[in-house]
Amino acid sequence: MSCTGKKDDQSIRNDLAAIELSRGDITLCGVGKDQFGSVSFTSACSEDVRDNFNLALALLHSFEYTEAEKMFAKVVDxxxxxxxxxWGIAMCNFHPLWSPPTQADLQKGAKVIKLGRAVVDESSAASDYLEAIAVIYDHADSIDHRVRLSKFEKASERIFDKYPDDAEAAIFYALALDAAVDPTDKSFKNQRKAGAILNKLFEEKPNHPGVAHYLIHNYDYPELAEEGLPAARKYASIAAASAHAQHMPSHIFTRLGLWDESIESNIKSVDAARCYAEKSGLKAHWDEELHGLDYLIYAYLQKGDDAKALEQLKYLNSIQTVSPVNFKAAYSLAAGSARYALERRDWSSAAALTVTPAGFPWDKFLWEQANIHFAKALGAVHINKIADAKKDLQKLEALLAKLQEQNETYKANLVSIQVKAAGAWIKFKENKKSEAIAMMNEASFMEDATAKHPVTPGEVLPARELLGDMYMAISDPKSALKEYEASLRTHPNRFNGLYGALVASRSINDIEKLAYYKQKLAANNFLGDRPQMEIFKEIPIKM
Structure with missing residues (x-):
């Protein structure tokens, strides 16, 4: 220790060596070598390490957490x-828009915060930044993660207010607002506030990776997605060396039903992710690859290109090992097979699904595996295997109970919607039609009030679309059309939504809407030979 009470450099280096930080040269494989965007934090650290710091910051803004930590570690070394x-290393272990830090992340972050506090000038901006991220790690064993996110938002707001000329303070405050979003808030209070900050900066800093990236996350909602399109069409070129930057625009493309753009985005992302796994020596598939595959399968299915969707699904199902083992990988592994069966209304295949791969720790990913049991229940009930459907409904109910025990309120709500929808179809097949419609309506209203999880391109089947199907099954096409149209407002250009609206329009002889939905299907260049397309071909485009 020095006479000032602060640790000397060698003492800190010894402490740093004891922490398992990611170190080494950065490895990235995007479509543009060494393109990370423009970031300049001129007040951070000495001039000798400033270039490395700014590179680390650019990587952090694209959520390239491992590579960013390598550069921040180089800075402090x-x-x-x-x-x-x-502060940067602590931010790399936070993952604000993904999932809560693991126990290992929390332990690492707490150790790094302690070292930062040992060197920081408590009257400096650096101290304010350090204390803001410290709220994620301090007393993490006794404070709920949602509470810590709220603390981070408030701490970030104080920095934003204190340093009005600091663009990074504004950008990280916008990120904090998004991280602390209440998923049930349909006024989008945080998102609108963050959007106002980021849009102003987007004009001033059009090549900043964080601004474009966080705008996409900020507007990843049906009601807001159109506002995110300029950032979506720019971000991939800003941070072209990042696989995540190649993928992120597809969040907005998916929300708007721009399937060709989503496919192009995710082909590049998946290729970059495979390259990253190879170059970094991973003995597994990188989670970012699986995430891109999920979106790619979804987009192909919406175009009716089942052959290409199946090609990607077979590849996804061949994957046995992933790194890191996390919610992104778990969701993709479960959702891919569920989507392929349900979107094609292949009920027998849906009923026969299994939770794979067998060696994956599914007990840690309850909501993710629920998608398989939801698909199995719907599949079984549609081929009149009611007993099997009830077994999967019981599994869904058991997963829901576990999530409630773990206080996973948001994920429990998502599974609760599936429980009601699956239960509604079982009652429908038991000839309890009124009860079934009421339950399906309840599931639809619950889903309307709940924002989708950022990991998913969309529910494996939207509840209102299923409600439309149920109305068609009781020969009420007028009510069915209303539900298909409501679903299409939040899930534009979905194949089954458009097709359902087309058939319902024909059933009620609504010539104007029949022509409209025929043209919508034609404009989306739907491919393939699903049986539904026979009806499509029967209807002339011009009426």
């Missing part, structure tokens, strides 16, 4: 007195 370097 070179300059142990750089408090913002410790």
């Amino acid at each position: 070179q300059d142990p007195s750089c408090a913002m370097g410790y």
